[in-house]
Amino acid sequence: MEVKKTKPVREALQLANLLIETDGAAVGEIVGETGTGKTQAAHAVLTEFNGVRICCHEGMTRYQLVARITAGLDIEGPSTRWLELLEKYPHQVGYRPIVIVDEANKLKWQALEVLRYIADECGFAVLLVGTELYERQFSNARTRPLLLQLGRRIGAKRVRMGHLDRADCARFLLHPKFGEVDKEVATRFWTGCRRGNWGEAVELAGECLRLAQVNNTQTLTMGVLEAALNWFANRRDAA
Template sequence: MSKEGNVHALHETNAAKRRETKYMKEALLTARRVMAADHPIGEIVGSPGTGKTTATKEIAARLGGVRIACWGGITRHQLLREAAAALGIEGHGAADRMLAERREADPETRRLLVVDEANKLNWRGLEALRYLADECNVGVLLVGTELYERQFASPKSRDYLVQLGSRIGAKRCRMGLLDRAETYAHVLRPIVGECQDKEVITRFWIGARKGVWRDALEIAQECRSIMDAQGVTALTMPVLDAALAWSANRHAVEA
């Protein structure tokens, strides 16, 4: 195998290792419960940066599902068109054809639809997804920072959202911060290699805001870049300090 092939294989192996955190396992378990349930709808919530988008992609890949991502202002009709396209139905009237086909589908052919950024949906979009789960043999997994809680205050949408909440029931999980051991095992070690220096590991974890998945990935990847540029094979405190300084500067610019 070529050097490039070896690097690609290493990255693929490392990526797989990074996806086995306790939160990823809980997310996968929730998705499997959704697919086996009479009311196949569930939710995964968590603060920004806790790995929800990574989870949506991994769940769709492992369970043979499809994934869509919502955006601010997305309408119910746009949502259904996105769902239809993800399920392989496009062109004029795609949403209507999807609904018709899924209503007539064999119960054994239930499909999983993973909806990322579901907190950006209004109650009409959420009601459309509830209909997909209830009537169209589609397992729906809602993923976001916050889903429908704030919309319960509106008398117009409350009854619809109570129905949604009752169908979700206990099929939910919350993603959070990784502890130091998981941050090392699932992010730092797969990317930069073994590190025996506990002080470096602790500083890395703290620098990643005590286990924010996104921050940990970015800092670890920057450590790897610095190590490759300097021709070193082990993570050291100076390398980590440089990566943390890069991360701090980037966030300062973005702010």
């Protein structure tokens, strides 16, 4: 996966570096609405630092989570000793590895508590990546007391992914495909993808490129962009 070092991604890398170098609780989080580039940030952290990325699924148990982590780190041993093996791993490799937990909103509180243990007792840096559904677990009356210790360890160590500004939209999505783009066209593109929603911007840029190729041009004109925006609007209505 090609990593685009947008401003939010650079902030995520700084957070990951802080977690790895900190002497205290090494748990942080990347949060944001769907389409803001959280998975892009997770892959950027994985590329930049040693560690493992886990993409969670609905209903994943704590045992499945730990099994995925140990498999990603090439730790072999009986399932009854997985946590013991994880405790030894940072000492064996000589640095603090990072575990990136993508789609953390799909985990139940028991699995999230295991991640706190992996940070506290095993010496890993843990980076949780999720949507607002993940954040609700820390305010829900039932799960708030159960996740109190994890929440304290996160504290202010968080990055909230937002929409790209106009400059990053042009730099990372338009310039690689079309070179320099007229300022008015670039601004219209930015507003057309909800002012820089990463997921929508990627889709829209792809459709612009397809239509430009159909029209035998390498330039992103306002006409090509408006045609792409019409396609985009129809696609959203159909969804």
